[in-house]
Amino acid sequence: MVLAANFLIGLREGLEASLVISILIAYLVKTNRRHDVRYIWFGVVTAIVLVVIAFVSIRAAVGSLPFRTQELVGGTLSIIAAALVTWMLFWMRRTARTLKTELESDLSRAVALGPLAIAGVAFLTVGREGLETAAIIYGTVVDSYTAQPFIGSISGFAVAAVLGYLIYRGALRINLAKFFTITGALLILVAAGVLAYGIYDLQEGGYLFRLTLQVGPISDPGNQAFDISGAIPPDSWYGTLLKGTVNFQPNPSWLQAIGWVAYLAVVLPLYLRGSRAVFRRPVRVDA
Numbered sequence: 001m002v003l004a005a006n007f008l009i010g011l012r013e014g015l016e017a018s019l020v021i022s023i024l025i026a027y028l029v030k031t032n033r034r035h036d037v038r039y040i041w042f043g044v045v046t047a048i049v050l051v052v053i054a055f056v057s058i059r060a061a062v063g064s065l066p067f068r069t070q071e072l073v074g075g076t077l078s079i080i081a082a083a084l085v086t087w088m089l090f091w092m093r094r095t096a097r098t099l100k101t102e103l104e105s106d107l108s109r110a111v112a113l114g115p116l117a118i119a120g121v122a123f124l125t126v127g128r129e130g131l132e133t134a135a136i137i138y139g140t141v142v143d144s145y146t147a148q149p150f151i152g153s154i155s156g157f158a159v160a161a162v163l164g165y166l167i168y169r170g171a172l173r174i175n176l177a178k179f180f181t182i183t184g185a186l187l188i189l190v191a192a193g194v195l196a197y198g199i200y201d202l203q204e205g206g207y208l209f210r211l212t213l214q215v216g217p218i219s220d221p222g223n224q225a226f227d228i229s230g231a232i233p234p235d236s237w238y239g240t241l242l243k244g245t246v247n248f249q250p251n252p253s254w255l256q257a258i259g260w261v262a263y264l265a266v267v268l269p270l271y272l273r274g275s276r277a278v279f280r281r282p283v284r285v286d287a
Helices: 002-030 034-063 067-113 115-141 148-169 176-204 237-246 254-278
Strands: none
Touching: 002 034, 002 067, 002 115, 002 148, 002 176, 034 067, 034 115, 067 115, 067 176, 067 254, 115 148, 115 176, 176 254
């Protein structure tokens, strides 16, 4: 069920990228520069290819490292991924109302500079989304060796592309403010799980203390905050669902539990409170 979490990531990030592309293309069409749309697609495709190459290269490189180094790299990247999710959500909330104006302003300057500048605007905007998405997905699949995470994310991107096209053509209208607020709150839960898993990796590798006097593996009872494996077996359908969606662990270490609770206690209320103020009216990011 890692598929579900990555579908959500692909859907949200993909729709953001689709809306950005729609805004750029719509501006060129509106200013009678339809012939320059090809440069937008060139920038988009280049950004996607480079992100995929970077993702595959990093995953292959980490897999060849010694165990403790893998734990260090995997744990660090998971924590970075959680930080990127948090930054991305608050950045989107802050800039949603001015996103269209800023993109059109950047593109108008690029048009005066030529085709490479036009492609560069698309490359940078889509590349930023792509790098964020790759980091988030990596944090959810760092120890996964199945195709489920990639099927989930690709499915999310596909649905987002269809939605983005329908919105661009005017065939579909959705309240983007509510969509991004709800999916943002769900992604915060995913990020909390990714953060906790990053802490686990660093503890497992011996890079973080264990908040206990007992020496031994993280799985030892003395190193655990609680153990509800009996109530929520990891191999049950609901245990698998929780693990795949929010990275739930029925027997976390003390530091994992504290990190998870502290993150949600701070980030989720701030996000929801700010979202009510900023997203009081529908966000204007349509083309």
